[in-house]
Amino acid sequence: MKPRVRFAPSPTGYLHIGGARTALFNWLYARHTGGTFVLRIEDTDAARNTQEAVDVILNGLRWLGLHWDEGPLTADATGPCKGDRGPYFQSQRKTNYQARVEALLSRGLAYEHEGAIKFKMQREPILIPDLVVGDVLRKLTDREEADPDFVIVRSDGQPVFHFVNVVDDLEMGITHVIRGEDHLSNTAKHIALFRAFGVEPPRYAHIPLILNADGSKMSKRDRGASLTTYLDEGFLPEAVDNYLCLLGWSPKDNTEKLSLTEVVERFDLPQILRHNAKFDFEKLLWLQGEYCRELPDDRFYEMCVHALAKAGIDTNKHDVAYVKAALDTCKGKIKTFTELPAYGGFYFRDSVEYDAEAAKKSFVPENKPRLEKLRAAFAAADPFNTATLEAVLKATANELGVKAGVLVHPVRLAVTGNPSGPSLYHLLEVMGKEKVMGRIGRALETIKIV
RNA sequence: GACCCUAUCGUCUAGCGGUUAGGACACUGCCCUUUCACGGCAGCGGCCCGGGUUCGAGUCCCGGUAGGGUCGCCA
Numbered sequence: 058m059k060p061r062v063r064f065a066p067s068p069t070g071y072l073h074i075g076g077a078r079t080a081l082f083n084w085l086y087a088r089h090t091g092g093t094f095v096l097r098i099e100d101t102d103a104a105r106n107t108q109e110a111v112d113v114i115l116n117g118l119r120w121l122g123l124h125w126d127e128g129p130l131t132a133d134a135t136g137p138c139k140g141d142r143g144p145y146f147q148s149q150r151k152t153n154y155q156a157r158v159e160a161l162l163s164r165g166l167a168y169e170h171e172g173a174i175k176f177k178m179q180r181e182p183i184l185i186p187d188l189v190v191g192d193v194l195r196k197l198t199d200r201e202e203a204d205p206d207f208v209i210v211r212s213d214g215q216p217v218f219h220f221v222n223v224v225d226d227l228e229m230g231i232t233h234v235i236r237g238e239d240h241l242s243n244t245a246k247h248i249a250l251f252r253a254f255g256v257e258p259p260r261y262a263h264i265p266l267i268l269n270a271d272g273s274k275m276s277k278r279d280r281g282a283s284l285t286t287y288l289d290e291g292f293l294p295e296a297v298d299n300y301l302c303l304l305g306w307s308p309k310d311n312t313e314k315l316s317l318t319e320v321v322e323r324f325d326l327p328q329i330l331r332h333n334a335k336f337d338f339e340k341l342l343w344l345q346g347e348y349c350r351e352l353p354d355d356r357f358y359e360m361c362v363h364a365l366a367k368a369g370i371d372t373n374k375h376d377v378a379y380v381k382a383a384l385d386t387c388k389g390k391i392k393t394f395t396e397l398p399a400y401g402g403f404y405f406r407d408s409v410e411y412d413a414e415a416a417k418k419s420f421v422p423e424n425k426p427r428l429e430k431l432r433a434a435f436a437a438a439d440p441f442n443t444a445t446l447e448a449v450l451k452a453t454a455n456e457l458g459v460k461a462g463v464l465v466h467p468v469r470l471a472v473t474g475n476p477s478g479p480s481l482y483h484l485l486e487v488m489g490k491e492k493v494m495g496r497i498g499r500a501l502e503t504i505k506i507v
Numbered sequence: 508g509a510c511c512c513u514a515u516c517g518u519c520u521a522g523c524g525g526u527u528a529g530g531a532c533a534c535u536g537c538c539c540u541u542u543c544a545c546g547g548c549a550g551c552g553g554c555c556c557g558g559g560u561u562c563g564a565g566u567c568c569c570g571g572u573a574g575g576g577u578c579g580c581c582a
Contacts, residue, residue, distance in 0.1 A: 067582050099582070173580050190512065198578045199509040211580040218582045242511050242577035263512085265575090270518075272574060300519095303531090307520055311530040330513095330520085333575060337518045340532040350545075390544050400543095447541080465541045477543035 060092030060232045064118075064125075065222065067099040068110035072117040072284040074336070075237060075267040075275060078301045082264055083235045084123040085302075085317075085324040092232075096128030097225060098146045101215065106148075108132040117284045120294050122317060127229075142229045147221055154216045157224045157254070158209065166253045172212030176220075176250065178205040183245040188262040188326045190238075195245040207246060219243060223250040231259050235326070238263040238333075262326045265305045265333045272335060281338060291364050291394030293352070296345040304334045314347055346392035358384055360394050361401075368398035370405045379404075382487045386479035400478060404488065409474030409496065411503070419467040419476075425504045427457055428467050432497045441490045443482040450482075471500030 064080040066072065087094035096118070100106040111132035118125070127140025134146040144150055158174060161167035167176050178201075185193040197205055209220040216224075226234060241263045251258035269275050275282045287297050295316065302320050303313065306329050315323075352360070361384045362372050372380045383404040391400050403409050411420070434453045438445050450468070454461045469481050472493055478484065485493050 069582085101582080171580090175580095185511095193511065195577095196510060198511090200578055202509080207578095208580050213580075215580080217580070222582090237576090238512065239576055245511095265513080268575075274575075303519060305519095309521065311521070313519090313531050332513045334520090335518060337532065340519065343532055346544090392544090450541080461541060469542065475542090479543085481541050 058232065060087065060090045061095060061230050062087050062092060062233050062235055063095035063097050063226070063229065063231050064123075065097040065099050065225070066114050067102075068106045068114055070107075070110040070113060071277065071282075072114050073275070073277070074282055074284055074301075077117060077121060077284045077297075078267060078304060079235065079237055079264065080118055080123050081121065081298065081301050082306070082324075082329070084125075085321055086233065086235060086262075086326060087126070088321040089324045093126045094123075095140065095142070095229060095231070096125035096145065097229070098129060098134070099218070099221070100134060100146055100148045101218075101221060108134075113285065117288070120288055121284075121298055122294060147225065150221070150225065153228060154221055154224055157220075158216065161209075161253060164253075167209060170206075170208075173208045174210035175206040176209045176246075176253070178207060178246065178249055180205050183248055185241070185244045185248065185261060187241070187244075188233075188260055189329045190241065190263055190331055193241065195242060209250075219246050220250065223247050223254075226259060227251060227254060227256060233260045233262060233326075235262045235264060238265055262329065264329055265331060267304055268333050268335045270335050270337065275336065281336060291360065291397075292341075292345055293348045293360075296341065296348045299348075300341040300344050303340075304336070305330045314344065342392055349392055349394075350389045352388075354381075354385075354388075357388055361387070361397055364394035364397045365402070365405065368402065370398060370402055372405060375405060379487070383484075386483045386487060390479060400475075403473040403475070403478075404484075408499070409472070411470055411474050411500075412476050415466070415470050415476035416503075419470045420500065420504045422504065424463075424467050425501060427459070427464060428471070428497060428501055428504070430457065431464050431468065432494065432501070435485075435490070435497070436494060438490070441486060441493075443480075443486045446485050447482045467500070468497065472496045 062083040064076075064083050066076055066080075084094050086092065098111055098114070100111070109132070111129070111134075115129065115132060127142060128138060128145045130137045130139060134144075134148050138145045158167065161176065162169075162174070165177075167174050169175075180197060180202075182194050182196045185195055187193055207219065208217055210216045225231075244261055244263070248258045267275055269279050277283070280286075284297075298317050299315060302315065302317075302324075306324065308315060308320075308323055309328070349357075358381060362380070365372055383401060387397060387401040391397055431450065431453050434449045435441075435446065438449045450464055451461050454464050457463075465481055466476070468485075469478065470476060472485065472488065
């Protein structure tokens, strides 16, 4: 029998990075084994769960490329789904839960207590055979010792998580439950419930948690906890996927950069690590840079134009050839697209603001005549291209008896406003003589002779 | 309070009784270079502690310690 796995998030309005990795591991296992990846929405709290919140989940998974074989097609709980084991929204499964409760009640495995319904939990320790952690013998805690039974239906008639989760997994034919280690202790309850329904529980694989850099639990407010952050901050999904794969799983051969296709090939549950991992933003950023550098041109342009637009820069006002040439000089230099407006925005703005610290160094009186001489030399440069400009600048420096760097820095600052950026000669060519002349001219006005 | 899981450079990890404990990110230095990146080279830096078992332990066992998780009419 082919494995059937599921990702069952609650639509809270954001997708936790740890949840994203749980989804990823489930997806990887399904793809590796040729099994089925089911998406189920645990929207039991009708008041809090909105379609927007469901969309956050659907969009997040789609962005990561984790397409599900069964589950919702839209965020509408009553809308279309694919798969024949639905409904895939818990809010639409009330009758299923009702029937299961009655089954337990009628067999004396559950009972009413103060308006709620409680499940008769066994007192003996339960063995949890876990594919990642190994065999775990879960004993009762002192509180459970006092009262091992637990509520499965609240007094308001709402069935609780432990119950609906088990009922759904059972009815949807889930064979492997791959989830965060925070559920390990509770698995005893789930196993007991499965047995009460007369079936053997699925196989369990509890994966380690993702912690903050300081080792504390990553919660909603922590930086980087929400997947949306990476979407918004111009990350590439392949970088995020790759990084997430490396958290708690390893290809074992020192490979760091792998495509999802490669991971699908090599992924399996027994190799998953047992200890929690701290989230290392720097390493993610490195991977992001790796993927960004080798992005196909068209996709790179698209991401750039989008990032610039978000920063209020309309590239449509410029020639397509100009835009492409400008962006070409930025490729391989930026890591995230949110850096782009600051890095290459000067190409598209009417004027630039000078970096204050750099201006203090470069726009000094002694540089004024130098810059004037260089401007005159540039004015005569023909053709106005990278090779000529480099030769002209070096010749000018030579005549002035200074190193090229003495001219390079002020010119860069004058034209781009930044102390660093794309290759100077290339960017000058892209911008063209007219703009370059104008910007150097304006910079000269700001330099005061004492 | 009880129960469960975990423990190799700062971080992610390789290791599965005998290794100069390997790689990657980060950091430092050098090279390349018009800046910044990229790339190349070098360096820094680790087996939580204590007992066992064994000729031999990062690796196996026990105990501490530390971190994380759970014990809800939250999910």
